[in-house]
Amino acid sequence: MMEEAREGSLSVSAQTIRVTEAVRDGDALTFIVISQKLSGSGEYHVARTHEDFQWLQQCLFSQEVVPGILGVIFPPLPAKPQLNAPAKVLKQLGFLAMGEDWRMYCMALETYLQQVAAHTTLSKNKCLENFLTSSEPPGRQRVRKGIFNRLSQAMEGMRKEGHKDVDDFFQTERDNNLTLTGCSKSATERFIDVVLTEQKLAVACGHFSTALHLCVEQEEDSAVLAFSNGSVPMIKNYRPLHALICVKLSEVIDSIKRNFESVAENNLSTLGLGLDLESRCQEAEKEMLYRRTCKLVELETASRNAERAKPVKKAAMDELKVAAEKEFDHVSGVAKQEIARFHSTHVELLRQALILWCEKQLETARDTSFRYSQHLQAFKGLGE
Amino acid sequence: MDPSLSASDIASSTKPLSEASSPPVMDLLSEPASEASSAPMVDLLMEPASEGSSAPMVDILSEPASEASSAPMLDLFMEPASEASSGPMMNLLMEPASDDLKEPPKPDIDPLADILNDTPLSEVKTPVAAMPQETPSDLFDDEPSELFAEPRQSNTAKQQQTSIFDEPDEDLFSEPLGEASKKPQNDFFKEALAPVAKASNVCGPLSDNYNEHPTDIFTEEAMTTLPSAVSTVSVNSKTNGVHSDEEEPDIFAEATVELSLDSPRNDRKKKEAAKPSASAPAPSVSASASKPQPKTLEELEEEVEDKFELNISITNPEKVGDGMNAYMAYKVSTQTTLPMFRSKTFTVRRRFSDFLGLYEKLSDKHTPNGYIVPPPPEKSIMGMTKVKVGKEDNSSAEFVERRRAALERYLQRVVFHPSLLQDPDVREFLERDDMPRAHNTQALSGAGFLKMINRATDSLSKMTIKMNESDVWFEEKLQEVEAEDQQLRKLHIMVDSLVGHRKELSVNTGGFAKSVAMLGSSEDNTALSRALSQLAEVEDKMEQLHQEQAASDSFCFAELLADYIRLLGSVRASFDQRMKTWQRWQDAQNMLQKKRETEAKLLWANKPDKLQQAKDDITEWEAKVTQYERDFDRVSATVRKEVLRFEKEKACDFKKQIIKYLESLLQSQQQLIKYWEAFLPEAKAIA
Numbered sequence A: 001m002m003e004e005a006r007e008g009s010l011s012v013s014a015q016t017i018r019v020t021e022a023v024r025d026g027d028a029l030t031f032i033v034i035s036q037k038l039s040g041s042g043e044y045h046v047a048r049t050h051e052d053f054q055w056l057q058q059c060l061f062s063q064e065v066v067p068g069i070l071g072v073i074f075p076p077l078p079a080k081p082q083l084n085a086p087a088k089v090l091k092q093l094g095f096l097a098m099g100e101d102w103r104m105y106c107m108a109l110e111t112y113l114q115q116v117a118a119h120t121t122l123s124k125n126k127c128l129e130n131f132l133t134s135s136e137p138p139g140r141q142r143v144r145k146g147i148f149n150r151l152s153q154a155m156e157g158m159r160k161e162g163h164k165d166v167d168d169f170f171q172t173e174r175d176n177n178l179t180l181t182g183c184s185k186s187a188t189e190r191f192i193d194v195v196l197t198e199q200k201l202a203v204a205c206g207h208f209s210t211a212l213h214l215c216v217e218q219e220e221d222s223a224v225l226a227f228s229n230g231s232v233p234m235i236k237n238y239r240p241l242h243a244l245i246c247v248k249l250s251e252v253i254d255s256i257k258r259n260f261e262s263v264a265e266n267n268l269s270t271l272g273l274g275l276d277l278e279s280r281c282q283e284a285e286k287e288m289l290y291r292r293t294c295k296l297v298e299l300e301t302a303s304r305n306a307e308r309a310k311p312v313k314k315a316a317m318d319e320l321k322v323a324a325e326k327e328f329d330h331v332s333g334v335a336k337q338e339i340a341r342f343h344s345t346h347v348e349l350l351r352q353a354l355i356l357w358c359e360k361q362l363e364t365a366r367d368t369s370f371r372y373s374q375h376l377q378a379f380k381g382l383g384e
Numbered sequence B: 001m002d003p004s005l006s007a008s009d010i011a012s013s014t015k016p017l018s019e020a021s022s023p024p025v026m027d028l029l030s031e032p033a034s035e036a037s038s039a040p041m042v043d044l045l046m047e048p049a050s051e052g053s054s055a056p057m058v059d060i061l062s063e064p065a066s067e068a069s070s071a072p073m074l075d076l077f078m079e080p081a082s083e084a085s086s087g088p089m090m091n092l093l094m095e096p097a098s099d100d101l102k103e104p105p106k107p108d109i110d111p112l113a114d115i116l117n118d119t120p121l122s123e124v125k126t127p128v129a130a131m132p133q134e135t136p137s138d139l140f141d142d143e144p145s146e147l148f149a150e151p152r153q154s155n156t157a158k159q160q161q162t163s164i165f166d167e168p169d170e171d172l173f174s175e176p177l178g179e180a181s182k183k184p185q186n187d188f189f190k191e192a193l194a195p196v197a198k199a200s201n202v203c204g205p206l207s208d209n210y211n212e213h214p215t216d217i218f219t220e221e222a223m224t225t226l227p228s229a230v231s232t233v234s235v236n237s238k239t240n241g242v243h244s245d246e247e248e249p250d251i252f253a254e255a256t257v258e259l260s261l262d263s264p265r266n267d268r269k270k271k272e273a274a275k276p277s278a279s280a281p282a283p284s285v286s287a288s289a290s291k292p293q294p295k296t297l298e299e300l301e302e303e304v305e306d307k308f309e310l311n312i313s314i315t316n317p318e319k320v321g322d323g324m325n326a327y328m329a330y331k332v333s334t335q336t337t338l339p340m341f342r343s344k345t346f347t348v349r350r351r352f353s354d355f356l357g358l359y360e361k362l363s364d365k366h367t368p369n370g371y372i373v374p375p376p377p378e379k380s381i382m383g384m385t386k387v388k389v390g391k392e393d394n395s396s397a398e399f400v401e402r403r404r405a406a407l408e409r410y411l412q413r414v415v416f417h418p419s420l421l422q423d424p425d426v427r428e429f430l431e432r433d434d435m436p437r438a439h440n441t442q443a444l445s446g447a448g449f450l451k452m453i454n455r456a457t458d459s460l461s462k463m464t465i466k467m468n469e470s471d472v473w474f475e476e477k478l479q480e481v482e483a484e485d486q487q488l489r490k491l492h493i494m495v496d497s498l499v500g501h502r503k504e505l506s507v508n509t510g511g512f513a514k515s516v517a518m519l520g521s522s523e524d525n526t527a528l529s530r531a532l533s534q535l536a537e538v539e540d541k542m543e544q545l546h547q548e549q550a551a552s553d554s555f556c557f558a559e560l561l562a563d564y565i566r567l568l569g570s571v572r573a574s575f576d577q578r579m580k581t582w583q584r585w586q587d588a589q590n591m592l593q594k595k596r597e598t599e600a601k602l603l604w605a606n607k608p609d610k611l612q613q614a615k616d617d618i619t620e621w622e623a624k625v626t627q628y629e630r631d632f633d634r635v636s637a638t639v640r641k642e643v644l645r646f647e648k649e650k651a652c653d654f655k656k657q658i659i660k661y662l663e664s665l666l667q668s669q670q671q672l673i674k675y676w677e678a679f680l681p682e683a684k685a686i687a
Helices: A004-005 A051-060 A087-097 A102-117 A126-134 A150-160 A168-215 A218-229 A238-308 A311-380 B003-020 B023-037 B042-054 B053-069 B071-086 B090-102 B109-123 B136-153 B159-178 B185-204 B211-224 B231-241 B247-259 B264-277 B297-305 B351-368 B381-389 B396-418 B426-429 B446-466 B470-520 B527-605 B609-685
Strands: A017-024 A028-036 A043-049 B312-322 B327-336 B345-351
Touching: A017 A102, A028 A051, A028 A126, A028 B396, A043 A051, A043 A126, A051 A102, A051 A126, A087 A102, A087 A168, A087 A238, A087 B327, A102 A126, A102 A238, A168 A238, A168 A311, A168 B470, A238 A311, A238 B609, A311 B527, B159 B185, B231 B396, B312 B381, B312 B396, B327 B351, B327 B396, B327 B426, B345 B351, B345 B426, B351 B396, B351 B426, B351 B609, B396 B527, B470 B527, B470 B609
Parallel strands: none
Antiparallel strands: A017 A028, A028 A043, B312 B327, B327 B345
8 A cells, every 4th residue: 555655646637638639650650648737837748659558558457456456447548540551450440540630539548548547546556647747658668468368358258258146236237238338339330330421421522512613614614703793794695604503503512511521520529439438438347347257256266166175275275265255345346336437427428428419410500501591592593 | 670770779878777687687587488388397398389489589590600600609699608607597598588589579679679688798798799680589698698697796786777677678578478368468567567676676785695586586486387386376476477568668768767766666656657658569478467466575485484384293103004014104284374275274194105205206306407305214124124013112112203203304394395385296295185105115215215315426426527517606515515414424423422322321320320229228327318219219310311311312413414414415416407407408519519510511512402401400409409508507596596495494494403402401401400409408418
């Protein structure tokens, strides 16, 4: 506990942490992390790579001194962004690979750092302070394979995921989590499809608009201009009118394009990001529950061993069993708190995303509607 | 014949007049010709007319020609063509001329003819020397071309002057017609004047667009030439067609008075006042012109465009029969106030092949004359087979609706075409209960139809190279049409992909709605769960919206573009037709040249026995050349008029469709706003 005391609390305010941009450097991305000092004014500006983030995550995982650390739902760190990666790899990143200049990814990292900084236990880790404030990149040499090797987890998971829980609370939570993980994942995927189609539509509209504009040859442009200014009394010549219709329609299609662009953008930056985070958080909870299940299995094995143990080994086995019991209780205790916290934050998170989304879409819809009605008026007055 | 005397006298006074003359005159002039013959095909009727009475004309024409080694004569003849290279309307003038030829030159024409003919001479550098000696027919030919060329160059013409000038022209031409039937001169005179005055009036300010008005007049005329023409309409046309030589004195007497006139009505009154002074023997045309109902040009146009009460709708597509013999029958409902129809509303049932049959009939009749006949939708074996098989799924319902709408638009285009509306086949199609089954529509359908158009375009482009285009307008228009065809095809592809994406969006939104519903149902938090299921509902509605929008994209744009791609095919066909008539004319000219060479050889070889035959040949071919040239000019004028009409319709159509599209966009956007507004409190209610 000495260490914990020494680490103390974070010197920056969690809410102010920003990941402002991703700077491309060769094949790697460097993220600019900005945070405000708690004491006085001033900001920390640090440049971090994804490896630095991974290091931070590892540090958080491996705080063996904290009892029941395995019961913590670690904020999910987005997977490593791949530059020049094939589309298939990018697709795994989902929403995070979308948007311009990795903006979505930056936002996800930002959320991650804020969650870590806001976490009562995790924020006390010295590594976080280091990560946020030190101008030098934190030691990358410490990155090592932890207990959370994804491959082994997947293999063991097959065996242990279905393990019957002793506690009904956890059993229900595990069942719920399983369905929610699946649902949120599929919802995210469906939503990605929607956004992708919207983007495609925007592109198609762009082509259409350009093609329409190209229909009007250069020399006709001036005629159109003259006509729309009313300087040419063009009553019966339909060629310029036709050209004007083309130009105007091109503008209409351009409005449609812009509408799709902003709708897609709204989808991305609000609900898309929210759903992505939701599904990753569910995944994180699942991992925590899995770790607890592993402990449960350990404990059960220990108690079985203790029961069957020959008198000679009985004492040692009992000791092991007690230790396992203690650890399991710690983990379960922390897990219960974490789950309660997780539930409220997850609701709040989706609520925020939904409200923001709705408001933005409403705004876009109103703007677009206004623009359409302007176009409509313009067309009604055309050639009259 | 005392051309030199009167001509020299009046030459000075008429000069300004000729400058003032405006294009509409030409059309008016041309009408009488077709009018008089009152045939369905102006062509056909004209031919017998000119042939039947060709003797005097030929004699007149050929005599000086042969005497002067035929060269000057040819020149004169050719003159109009080259002169009026800027205006395809020449032909119109030529027609009246031929009519005149029918008739032995009358003494009272002569002075006028001379006057008229003199003017051009002084204005343009025509072979003046030859002219005076020429027969009236030649003079006539020359003079019209003059008129045409003139107004184009100087649009500053004063309308009053114009009208004065118009009248004499008409008179001259109508005179021959007058022989057909006699009529109280008063009525016809009144009628004749009104439109003319109007025409000149109208064209004054719109000098740029002079084509419009003539066009309409022409259309009217065309209608009346059809046997089916209704009497009221024909009256109007008759008025245009009816002319007398009365005016002759008027011109000179009123030249100054007319200048002060500005309203057509006044004009008319004055004319009437002046009428008594007109010479007594007024042989006039048209027995049916007895209804004194002079419609001005503007009125005519309005009638065609605005007061046009004819609504056609196609409803109730219905499958008739079973299996592969099944077909769709459509209810064609007509609502009209046009007197040409038996009743105000009537309904018939027609099947798709009937529509194709109608097109075939119309195309056979009107395409050779340079008309743009709207093409029907293509036959779709795929779509129809689905319907026949009886799959009641979405795509076949969509197919039927799509076709219904396409047929409706097709039929509307046909009846809104003033010339086509007058076609008896159109009326029969709309009215007749037991329509004989159309045969051989297969050739016209689907790919075959497209191929045909493509072939036409190919041969057309080949011919373009050969044709030494005398009219820049056509050259430019053809290029425009071809460029536009490419553009529309490109746009059509784009709209198709847009529609595809819209549909995809709809499907994806539906998928998202489902997964949100799942998420909602497995969520513990009741408020969140509720909000999510609400969201699922909203997304479901949006799916619907996207689907409607896709349909709207497709109906407003894709179909419109497809229609116009087809229509452009017809436009090209009319250009093609013009080229064909040109080719025929050129061939005839070449033939004539050969005949003349033969004659020259015979003369040289001194073989009088064959000389007569050669002369006869030349006479025959000269007549043909004249005829074909006239045909070409007429077709050119029709094509020009039709293209302008097409462009106008297209602009209106596009505007209308885009407005419709924008309205649908706006509506769905507003619906969207409502959805979001309803959902926002739900989201906020999440605790």
